[in-house]
Amino acid sequence: MVFQLPWKSSGDNVKPAEESTLSLASASGSPDLRREVEQHAVEESTRRSDPISFLYSLESTIPHAELLTTPYVAVAFITGIAAGACGVFIWNRWLRRIRTAEWVTPDIITRRRWVKGIVTSVGDADNFRLYHTPGIGWRWFRRVPSSAKDLKDQTIHIRIAGVDAPECGHFGRPAQPHAEESLSWLKNRLEGRSVYCQLVRKDQYGRVVAVPVVPRRFLPSFLGKRWASPLALEMLRAGTVTTYEQAGAEYGPWSREAFLRVEAKARAARRGMWKSGGGGETPAEYKRRHASTPPSSE
Structure with a gap:
């Protein structure tokens, strides 16, 4: 036919x-x-x-x-x-979820894009894992995974810009004094909380250096970023970190001098790591001392 x-x-x-x-x-x-x-x-x-x-x-x-x-x-x-x-x-541009640091394109870095997400874990006292939650409906209609298996390759590794925390023990190297206290402070402050991060650049470890701000409780989401508290300055006030002054340091809308002033006030008030008066080895000095020492296999 x-x-x-x-x-x-x-x-x-x-x-x-x-x-x-x-x-x-x-x-x-x-x-x-x-x-x-x-x-x-x-x-x-x-x-x-x-x-x-x-x-x-x-x-x-x-x-x-x-x-x-x-x-x-x-x-x-x-x-x-x-x-x-x-x-x-x-x-x-705004609704697609960024799964990992590898998904952060040069265009996103150039625009210094703000992203919102849930902190799923804290590694050291100056970095954490962020589950990007674009759009609306999260925790109501859309679920944030909670198991390590479901979170694998689904979070952005964030390095907090402008601060340096005491080094925890890794690869057989001893931890710095106050490292555990600083880590505990950041865990209590961030884990399970929503944060906004301005993505600045990538570092040599593949992490995304970002300026995080923590929204104040009971505020609507659209006001969260505008009325949020700068995390780096909070940490400096609490005496859990020092100001990062190495090459490529980023301080967001603030200056290096502003960070140092907040750190100086925490030293004078003997908060956190300064409760004994300070004068110990800084995180930068610790890393330089161990840079030429091979890690222990034990």
């Missing part, structure tokens, strides 16, 4: 005169006739590449196609394409 289209195909629209002209041009080899045929082919190709002209061309192939060629349909057609492109842009 041969399937018949309910309308004429584009090939059926070629008039006998046009067919004979094409054949004559090919057979006779007349330059003028060949040039006219080629010009007609170019015009036909241009017409088909234009979406509006394409709609009008349907009049010759589809019965009642004039319904498709009204200005309203043309506007709706173009509006639909624009809305789809706009939706894709919004999804990619």
